[in-house]
Amino acid sequence: MLITVVLLLAAVALLVAALGTGHAGLAWGSVVLSAVVATLILTRWRRSWVQRQDAPAEDESVDVEPDEQPCHSASITGVQAPEPGSASAEDAQGDDAVEPAEEDTDAADLLVVYELIDEVLVIDEHPRYHLPRCRWPDQAHTERLPVREARELGFTPCERCRPDTTLARKHRAVRATTTGSS
DSSP states (O other), rough: HHHHHHHHHHHHHHHHHHHHHHHHHHHHHHHHHHHHHHHHHHHHHHHHHHHHHSSSOOTTTOOOOOOOOOOOOOTTTOOOOOOSSHHHHHHHOOOSSSSOOBBBOOHHHHHHHOOOOEEEOOOOOOOOOEOTTTTSSSSSGGEEEEHHHHTTTTOOOOOTHHHHHHHHHHHHHHHHHHHHHH
């Protein structure tokens, strides 16, 4: 952040100097520094946007149907995780390359989650299950399972997308709207 401010002040100083002296080189220097500052700002904005996408939304819309039927045809056999040296494994960098930690699920949320049939994403031989919006799993290698089945198979919730908290909140909101409208 400090470097962005310093570069921006330098760009303004070069622009003032260019206007005062009429030297085109100083004006171009101001343009280049401004472009660097813009790139830094956009990079920082994108990083914060990605973090907001991975975090559970407080006002997430409720799209859960109370009468949904569970999908029993899903199995996790045959799904392969990318090989360590493969292109898709090399594409993951930084935080995306590290297996996310397990979400610390509240006991009340856990009781609600065990009743749900909402689908989550799993990857064979990886311990976590994820919400569809989670950026960690390689979407090409995921399989959808009801959250109850994922739990029974030993998968645990992802700390980044916090599926247990989000699904429990959605379920409570659905229950509140159905009981409130009756």
